[in-house]
Amino acid sequence: MRTFVHGESVWGVASPRRPSRVAGVTMAGFHVRDLDALRMVPHPAVTLLLEFGAGSAVLDGAAGRRHLGSLVAGPGFGSGGAVWARGENVECVQVRLSPVIAHAVLGVSPAELDGAVVTLDDLWGPEAPRILERLAASSSWDDRFALADALLARRHEARAPVDPEVAWAWERIVGGRGLIRVDGLAEEVGWSRKRLWSRFRAQLGLRPKQAVKLVRFDHAAHRLVAGVGAARVAADAGYADQSHLHRDVMAYTGVTPASVAGERFLAVDDLAWPATA
Known part of the structure:
Protein backbone atom coordinates (compact mmCIF):
# COMPACT_ATOMS: atom_id res chain seq x y z
CA MET A 1 0.00 0.00 0.00
CA PRO A 161 -23.01 -9.17 -23.21
CA VAL A 162 -24.32 -6.01 -24.83
CA ASP A 163 -24.72 -5.82 -28.60
CA PRO A 164 -21.28 -5.86 -30.28
CA GLU A 165 -22.27 -2.78 -32.27
CA VAL A 166 -23.00 -0.89 -29.04
CA ALA A 167 -19.74 -2.07 -27.48
CA TRP A 168 -17.83 -1.01 -30.59
CA ALA A 169 -19.41 2.46 -30.55
CA TRP A 170 -18.50 2.91 -26.88
CA GLU A 171 -14.89 1.86 -27.47
CA ARG A 172 -14.66 4.28 -30.40
CA ILE A 173 -15.80 7.12 -28.14
CA VAL A 174 -13.41 6.19 -25.33
CA GLY A 175 -10.50 5.48 -27.66
CA GLY A 176 -10.99 8.86 -29.33
CA ARG A 177 -11.26 10.62 -25.96
CA GLY A 178 -14.56 12.07 -27.10
CA LEU A 179 -13.09 13.58 -30.26
CA ILE A 180 -15.39 11.84 -32.73
CA ARG A 181 -18.54 12.68 -34.68
CA VAL A 182 -21.36 10.69 -33.14
CA ASP A 183 -23.49 11.05 -36.28
CA GLY A 184 -21.04 8.81 -38.12
CA LEU A 185 -21.16 5.95 -35.61
CA ALA A 186 -24.42 4.46 -36.88
CA GLU A 187 -23.18 4.41 -40.46
CA GLU A 188 -19.95 2.73 -39.38
CA VAL A 189 -21.78 -0.13 -37.64
CA GLY A 190 -24.41 -0.44 -40.39
CA TRP A 191 -27.37 0.52 -38.22
CA SER A 192 -29.86 3.34 -38.47
CA ARG A 193 -29.17 6.31 -36.25
CA LYS A 194 -32.42 5.71 -34.36
CA ARG A 195 -31.58 2.08 -33.66
CA LEU A 196 -28.05 2.76 -32.40
CA TRP A 197 -29.16 5.68 -30.22
CA SER A 198 -31.95 3.58 -28.71
CA ARG A 199 -29.84 0.48 -28.03
CA PHE A 200 -26.87 2.52 -26.76
CA ARG A 201 -29.08 4.36 -24.25
CA ALA A 202 -30.91 1.21 -23.14
CA GLN A 203 -27.75 -0.85 -22.66
CA LEU A 204 -25.21 1.69 -21.43
CA GLY A 205 -27.37 4.29 -19.70
CA LEU A 206 -26.16 7.23 -21.79
CA ARG A 207 -26.98 8.66 -25.18
CA PRO A 208 -23.97 8.73 -27.54
CA LYS A 209 -23.69 12.52 -27.31
CA GLN A 210 -23.74 12.31 -23.50
CA ALA A 211 -21.02 9.67 -23.64
CA VAL A 212 -18.85 11.84 -25.89
CA LYS A 213 -19.29 14.83 -23.60
CA LEU A 214 -18.49 12.84 -20.44
CA VAL A 215 -15.41 11.14 -21.92
CA ARG A 216 -14.12 14.47 -23.23
CA PHE A 217 -14.64 16.12 -19.84
CA ASP A 218 -12.83 13.29 -18.02
CA HIS A 219 -9.79 13.63 -20.25
CA ALA A 220 -9.80 17.43 -19.91
CA ALA A 221 -10.15 17.30 -16.12
CA HIS A 222 -7.14 15.02 -15.76
CA ARG A 223 -5.09 17.30 -17.98
CA LEU A 224 -6.01 20.21 -15.72
CA VAL A 225 -4.91 18.20 -12.67
CA ALA A 226 -1.61 17.49 -14.45
CA GLY A 227 -0.97 21.24 -14.54
CA VAL A 228 -1.80 21.97 -18.18
CA GLY A 229 -3.29 25.43 -18.72
CA ALA A 230 -7.01 25.77 -19.44
CA ALA A 231 -6.48 27.31 -22.89
CA ARG A 232 -4.24 24.44 -23.99
CA VAL A 233 -6.62 21.85 -22.53
CA ALA A 234 -9.58 23.41 -24.34
CA ALA A 235 -7.76 23.31 -27.68
CA ASP A 236 -6.39 19.78 -27.28
CA ALA A 237 -9.64 18.29 -25.96
CA GLY A 238 -11.75 19.60 -28.81
CA TYR A 239 -13.66 22.37 -27.08
CA ALA A 240 -14.71 25.34 -29.20
CA ASP A 241 -12.83 27.69 -26.89
CA GLN A 242 -11.85 28.19 -23.25
CA SER A 243 -15.34 29.41 -22.37
CA HIS A 244 -16.77 26.14 -23.68
CA LEU A 245 -14.42 24.19 -21.40
CA HIS A 246 -15.38 26.42 -18.48
CA ARG A 247 -19.10 25.72 -19.01
CA ASP A 248 -18.57 21.97 -19.24
CA VAL A 249 -16.41 21.81 -16.13
CA MET A 250 -18.91 23.92 -14.19
CA ALA A 251 -21.78 21.69 -15.35
CA TYR A 252 -20.03 18.51 -14.22
CA THR A 253 -18.35 19.70 -11.03
CA GLY A 254 -19.90 22.99 -9.92
CA VAL A 255 -16.45 24.63 -9.82
CA THR A 256 -14.15 26.38 -12.28
CA PRO A 257 -11.33 24.69 -14.24
CA ALA A 258 -8.80 26.34 -11.91
CA SER A 259 -10.53 24.79 -8.89
CA VAL A 260 -11.10 21.36 -10.39
CA ALA A 261 -7.35 21.04 -10.91
CA GLY A 262 -7.02 20.59 -7.14
CA GLU A 263 -9.75 17.97 -6.62
CA ARG A 264 -8.50 14.96 -4.61
CA PHE A 265 -10.89 12.62 -6.42
CA LEU A 266 -8.91 13.30 -9.61
CA ALA A 267 -5.46 13.84 -8.13
CA VAL A 268 -5.31 10.32 -6.67
CA ASP A 269 -5.86 8.66 -10.05
CA ASP A 270 -2.19 8.53 -11.06
CA LEU A 271 -1.51 6.44 -7.96
CA ALA A 272 -4.72 4.40 -7.73
CA TRP A 273 -5.34 3.76 -11.43
CA PRO A 274 -1.89 4.09 -13.07
CA ALA A 275 -2.87 2.24 -16.25
CA THR A 276 -5.91 4.43 -16.94
CA ALA A 277 -5.15 7.88 -15.53
Whole structure:
Protein backbone atom coordinates (compact mmCIF):
# COMPACT_ATOMS: atom_id res chain seq x y z
CA MET A 1 0.00 0.00 0.00
CA ARG A 2 1.32 3.42 -0.96
CA THR A 3 0.58 6.81 0.55
CA PHE A 4 -1.34 9.60 -1.17
CA VAL A 5 -0.87 13.04 0.34
CA HIS A 6 -2.95 15.97 -0.84
CA GLY A 7 -2.94 19.02 1.39
CA GLU A 8 -3.89 17.71 4.82
CA SER A 9 -5.33 14.47 3.40
CA VAL A 10 -3.31 11.26 3.85
CA TRP A 11 -4.69 8.07 2.29
CA GLY A 12 -3.41 4.55 1.91
CA VAL A 13 -3.80 3.42 -1.71
CA ALA A 14 -3.37 -0.10 -3.15
CA SER A 15 -3.49 -1.33 -6.76
CA PRO A 16 -3.70 -4.91 -8.10
CA ARG A 17 -0.45 -6.49 -9.26
CA ARG A 18 -2.07 -7.78 -12.45
CA PRO A 19 -5.01 -6.77 -14.67
CA SER A 20 -8.49 -8.13 -14.07
CA ARG A 21 -9.46 -11.27 -15.92
CA VAL A 22 -12.50 -9.31 -17.14
CA ALA A 23 -11.83 -6.66 -19.78
CA GLY A 24 -13.35 -3.36 -18.67
CA VAL A 25 -12.72 -3.88 -14.94
CA THR A 26 -10.20 -1.84 -12.95
CA MET A 27 -9.82 -1.79 -9.17
CA ALA A 28 -8.12 0.15 -6.40
CA GLY A 29 -8.07 -0.18 -2.63
CA PHE A 30 -8.29 2.67 -0.15
CA HIS A 31 -7.72 3.05 3.59
CA VAL A 32 -8.61 6.53 4.79
CA ARG A 33 -8.60 7.37 8.49
CA ASP A 34 -10.30 10.73 8.02
CA LEU A 35 -12.24 11.22 4.80
CA ASP A 36 -13.18 14.87 4.99
CA ALA A 37 -15.53 16.38 2.39
CA LEU A 38 -14.45 14.68 -0.83
CA ARG A 39 -16.27 16.01 -3.89
CA MET A 40 -17.36 13.18 -6.22
CA VAL A 41 -16.31 14.08 -9.77
CA PRO A 42 -18.21 12.40 -12.65
CA HIS A 43 -16.39 9.58 -14.43
CA PRO A 44 -17.29 7.59 -17.58
CA ALA A 45 -17.66 4.30 -15.71
CA VAL A 46 -20.05 2.55 -13.37
CA THR A 47 -18.68 2.68 -9.82
CA LEU A 48 -18.96 -0.31 -7.49
CA LEU A 49 -17.84 0.46 -3.93
CA LEU A 50 -17.17 -2.54 -1.66
CA GLU A 51 -16.72 -1.20 1.87
CA PHE A 52 -15.57 -3.69 4.51
CA GLY A 53 -13.66 -1.76 7.19
CA ALA A 54 -14.56 -0.90 10.76
CA GLY A 55 -15.56 2.62 9.76
CA SER A 56 -18.18 3.78 7.35
CA ALA A 57 -18.33 6.19 4.44
CA VAL A 58 -21.25 8.57 4.11
CA LEU A 59 -22.33 9.90 0.75
CA ASP A 60 -24.30 13.13 0.84
CA GLY A 61 -26.14 13.76 -2.40
CA ALA A 62 -28.50 16.28 -3.92
CA ALA A 63 -31.77 17.12 -2.16
CA GLY A 64 -30.37 15.92 1.17
CA ARG A 65 -30.17 12.25 0.17
CA ARG A 66 -27.69 10.23 2.19
CA HIS A 67 -26.17 6.81 1.48
CA LEU A 68 -24.09 4.61 3.76
CA GLY A 69 -21.72 1.76 3.04
CA SER A 70 -21.29 -0.26 -0.15
CA LEU A 71 -23.02 1.04 -3.24
CA VAL A 72 -23.26 1.21 -7.03
CA ALA A 73 -23.45 4.44 -9.05
CA GLY A 74 -23.96 4.94 -12.77
CA PRO A 75 -21.66 6.73 -15.23
CA GLY A 76 -21.53 10.48 -14.71
CA PHE A 77 -22.61 10.19 -11.09
CA GLY A 78 -21.93 13.41 -9.16
CA SER A 79 -22.69 15.82 -12.03
CA GLY A 80 -23.12 19.36 -10.78
CA GLY A 81 -20.72 18.89 -7.87
CA ALA A 82 -23.56 18.18 -5.45
CA VAL A 83 -22.32 14.81 -4.13
CA TRP A 84 -19.78 14.60 -1.31
CA ALA A 85 -18.20 11.68 0.56
CA ARG A 86 -16.97 11.70 4.14
CA GLY A 87 -16.23 9.24 6.91
CA GLU A 88 -13.69 7.86 9.35
CA ASN A 89 -11.50 4.76 9.16
CA VAL A 90 -12.85 3.85 5.73
CA GLU A 91 -11.53 0.71 4.00
CA CYS A 92 -12.88 -0.25 0.61
CA VAL A 93 -12.25 -1.74 -2.79
CA GLN A 94 -13.45 0.61 -5.52
CA VAL A 95 -14.24 -1.00 -8.86
CA ARG A 96 -14.68 0.90 -12.11
CA LEU A 97 -16.79 -1.00 -14.60
CA SER A 98 -16.99 -0.11 -18.26
CA PRO A 99 -20.69 0.44 -19.04
CA VAL A 100 -20.25 -2.26 -21.70
CA ILE A 101 -19.87 -4.98 -19.05
CA ALA A 102 -21.82 -3.39 -16.19
CA HIS A 103 -25.10 -5.19 -16.92
CA ALA A 104 -23.43 -8.58 -16.97
CA VAL A 105 -21.54 -7.95 -13.73
CA LEU A 106 -24.23 -6.16 -11.75
CA GLY A 107 -27.36 -7.81 -13.05
CA VAL A 108 -28.93 -4.47 -13.98
CA SER A 109 -28.34 -2.13 -16.90
CA PRO A 110 -26.63 1.21 -16.22
CA ALA A 111 -29.81 2.72 -17.68
CA GLU A 112 -31.71 1.36 -14.68
CA LEU A 113 -29.37 3.23 -12.36
CA ASP A 114 -30.19 6.46 -14.23
CA GLY A 115 -27.42 8.45 -12.58
CA ALA A 116 -28.56 7.47 -9.09
CA VAL A 117 -27.00 5.46 -6.25
CA VAL A 118 -28.14 1.95 -5.33
CA THR A 119 -26.96 0.21 -2.17
CA LEU A 120 -25.27 -3.15 -2.67
CA ASP A 121 -27.80 -4.77 -0.34
CA ASP A 122 -30.66 -3.58 -2.57
CA LEU A 123 -28.86 -4.79 -5.68
CA TRP A 124 -27.46 -8.17 -4.60
CA GLY A 125 -29.52 -8.99 -1.52
CA PRO A 126 -28.05 -11.59 0.90
CA GLU A 127 -24.97 -12.07 -1.31
CA ALA A 128 -23.72 -8.54 -0.47
CA PRO A 129 -22.92 -9.01 3.25
CA ARG A 130 -21.26 -12.37 2.54
CA ILE A 131 -18.91 -10.72 0.03
CA LEU A 132 -18.03 -7.92 2.42
CA GLU A 133 -17.38 -10.36 5.27
CA ARG A 134 -14.94 -12.29 3.08
CA LEU A 135 -13.16 -9.07 2.11
CA ALA A 136 -12.84 -8.07 5.76
CA ALA A 137 -11.45 -11.50 6.66
CA SER A 138 -8.79 -11.36 3.92
CA SER A 139 -5.28 -10.78 5.22
CA SER A 140 -3.89 -8.70 2.34
CA TRP A 141 -4.91 -6.37 -0.47
CA ASP A 142 -3.74 -8.95 -3.00
CA ASP A 143 -6.22 -11.43 -1.52
CA ARG A 144 -8.99 -8.84 -1.56
CA PHE A 145 -8.37 -7.98 -5.20
CA ALA A 146 -8.28 -11.67 -6.13
CA LEU A 147 -11.55 -12.28 -4.28
CA ALA A 148 -13.28 -9.31 -5.91
CA ASP A 149 -11.98 -10.27 -9.35
CA ALA A 150 -13.20 -13.86 -9.02
CA LEU A 151 -16.64 -12.57 -8.02
CA LEU A 152 -16.83 -10.17 -10.97
CA ALA A 153 -15.61 -12.81 -13.43
CA ARG A 154 -18.20 -15.32 -12.21
CA ARG A 155 -21.05 -12.84 -12.51
CA HIS A 156 -19.82 -11.62 -15.91
CA GLU A 157 -19.74 -15.13 -17.38
CA ALA A 158 -23.31 -15.83 -16.30
CA ARG A 159 -24.97 -13.14 -18.43
CA ALA A 160 -25.12 -12.14 -22.07
CA PRO A 161 -23.01 -9.17 -23.21
CA VAL A 162 -24.32 -6.01 -24.83
CA ASP A 163 -24.72 -5.82 -28.60
CA PRO A 164 -21.28 -5.86 -30.28
CA GLU A 165 -22.27 -2.78 -32.27
CA VAL A 166 -23.00 -0.89 -29.04
CA ALA A 167 -19.74 -2.07 -27.48
CA TRP A 168 -17.83 -1.01 -30.59
CA ALA A 169 -19.41 2.46 -30.55
CA TRP A 170 -18.50 2.91 -26.88
CA GLU A 171 -14.89 1.86 -27.47
CA ARG A 172 -14.66 4.28 -30.40
CA ILE A 173 -15.80 7.12 -28.14
CA VAL A 174 -13.41 6.19 -25.33
CA GLY A 175 -10.50 5.48 -27.66
CA GLY A 176 -10.99 8.86 -29.33
CA ARG A 177 -11.26 10.62 -25.96
CA GLY A 178 -14.56 12.07 -27.10
CA LEU A 179 -13.09 13.58 -30.26
CA ILE A 180 -15.39 11.84 -32.73
CA ARG A 181 -18.54 12.68 -34.68
CA VAL A 182 -21.36 10.69 -33.14
CA ASP A 183 -23.49 11.05 -36.28
CA GLY A 184 -21.04 8.81 -38.12
CA LEU A 185 -21.16 5.95 -35.61
CA ALA A 186 -24.42 4.46 -36.88
CA GLU A 187 -23.18 4.41 -40.46
CA GLU A 188 -19.95 2.73 -39.38
CA VAL A 189 -21.78 -0.13 -37.64
CA GLY A 190 -24.41 -0.44 -40.39
CA TRP A 191 -27.37 0.52 -38.22
CA SER A 192 -29.86 3.34 -38.47
CA ARG A 193 -29.17 6.31 -36.25
CA LYS A 194 -32.42 5.71 -34.36
CA ARG A 195 -31.58 2.08 -33.66
CA LEU A 196 -28.05 2.76 -32.40
CA TRP A 197 -29.16 5.68 -30.22
CA SER A 198 -31.95 3.58 -28.71
CA ARG A 199 -29.84 0.48 -28.03
CA PHE A 200 -26.87 2.52 -26.76
CA ARG A 201 -29.08 4.36 -24.25
CA ALA A 202 -30.91 1.21 -23.14
CA GLN A 203 -27.75 -0.85 -22.66
CA LEU A 204 -25.21 1.69 -21.43
CA GLY A 205 -27.37 4.29 -19.70
CA LEU A 206 -26.16 7.23 -21.79
CA ARG A 207 -26.98 8.66 -25.18
CA PRO A 208 -23.97 8.73 -27.54
CA LYS A 209 -23.69 12.52 -27.31
CA GLN A 210 -23.74 12.31 -23.50
CA ALA A 211 -21.02 9.67 -23.64
CA VAL A 212 -18.85 11.84 -25.89
CA LYS A 213 -19.29 14.83 -23.60
CA LEU A 214 -18.49 12.84 -20.44
CA VAL A 215 -15.41 11.14 -21.92
CA ARG A 216 -14.12 14.47 -23.23
CA PHE A 217 -14.64 16.12 -19.84
CA ASP A 218 -12.83 13.29 -18.02
CA HIS A 219 -9.79 13.63 -20.25
CA ALA A 220 -9.80 17.43 -19.91
CA ALA A 221 -10.15 17.30 -16.12
CA HIS A 222 -7.14 15.02 -15.76
CA ARG A 223 -5.09 17.30 -17.98
CA LEU A 224 -6.01 20.21 -15.72
CA VAL A 225 -4.91 18.20 -12.67
CA ALA A 226 -1.61 17.49 -14.45
CA GLY A 227 -0.97 21.24 -14.54
CA VAL A 228 -1.80 21.97 -18.18
CA GLY A 229 -3.29 25.43 -18.72
CA ALA A 230 -7.01 25.77 -19.44
CA ALA A 231 -6.48 27.31 -22.89
CA ARG A 232 -4.24 24.44 -23.99
CA VAL A 233 -6.62 21.85 -22.53
CA ALA A 234 -9.58 23.41 -24.34
CA ALA A 235 -7.76 23.31 -27.68
CA ASP A 236 -6.39 19.78 -27.28
CA ALA A 237 -9.64 18.29 -25.96
CA GLY A 238 -11.75 19.60 -28.81
CA TYR A 239 -13.66 22.37 -27.08
CA ALA A 240 -14.71 25.34 -29.20
CA ASP A 241 -12.83 27.69 -26.89
CA GLN A 242 -11.85 28.19 -23.25
CA SER A 243 -15.34 29.41 -22.37
CA HIS A 244 -16.77 26.14 -23.68
CA LEU A 245 -14.42 24.19 -21.40
CA HIS A 246 -15.38 26.42 -18.48
CA ARG A 247 -19.10 25.72 -19.01
CA ASP A 248 -18.57 21.97 -19.24
CA VAL A 249 -16.41 21.81 -16.13
CA MET A 250 -18.91 23.92 -14.19
CA ALA A 251 -21.78 21.69 -15.35
CA TYR A 252 -20.03 18.51 -14.22
CA THR A 253 -18.35 19.70 -11.03
CA GLY A 254 -19.90 22.99 -9.92
CA VAL A 255 -16.45 24.63 -9.82
CA THR A 256 -14.15 26.38 -12.28
CA PRO A 257 -11.33 24.69 -14.24
CA ALA A 258 -8.80 26.34 -11.91
CA SER A 259 -10.53 24.79 -8.89
CA VAL A 260 -11.10 21.36 -10.39
CA ALA A 261 -7.35 21.04 -10.91
CA GLY A 262 -7.02 20.59 -7.14
CA GLU A 263 -9.75 17.97 -6.62
CA ARG A 264 -8.50 14.96 -4.61
CA PHE A 265 -10.89 12.62 -6.42
CA LEU A 266 -8.91 13.30 -9.61
CA ALA A 267 -5.46 13.84 -8.13
CA VAL A 268 -5.31 10.32 -6.67
CA ASP A 269 -5.86 8.66 -10.05
CA ASP A 270 -2.19 8.53 -11.06
CA LEU A 271 -1.51 6.44 -7.96
CA ALA A 272 -4.72 4.40 -7.73
CA TRP A 273 -5.34 3.76 -11.43
CA PRO A 274 -1.89 4.09 -13.07
CA ALA A 275 -2.87 2.24 -16.25
CA THR A 276 -5.91 4.43 -16.94
CA ALA A 277 -5.15 7.88 -15.53
